Amino acid sequence: MPYLTNADLPPSLRRRLPEHAQDIYRSAFNNAWDRYGDSNPERREEIAHRVAWSAVKKRYRKADGVWIPRTDYGLSA
Numbered sequence: 128m129p130y131l132t133n134a135d136l137p138p139s140l141r142r143r144l145p146e147h148a149q150d151i152y153r154s155a156f157n158n159a160w161d162r163y164g165d166s167n168p169e170r171r172e173e174i175a176h177r178v179a180w181s182a183v184k185k186r187y188r189k190a191d192g193v194w195i196p197r198t199d200y201g202l203s204a
Contacts, residue, residue, distance in 0.1 A: 136149055148183050159175040
């Protein structure tokens with residue numbers, strides 16, 4: 128189900144991700160929930176979580192067990 132606020136996110140996400148990354152996760156999850164729900168309802172939540180993690184990983188990376196902003200965000204490869 129969609130998350131109204133970051134406080135609604137699973138506790139494990141709230142503990143691990145910085146607040147801005149939580150915002151990204153919540154927004155991407157909610158968007159995917161709405162967008163892909165009709166096409167594959169039995170996998171709706173799984174797909175939404177995968178999309179949300181992908182969005183976070185575009186802006187953050189894990190270093191020494193901590194999620195930090197990517198310094199290469201927005202640079203072309």
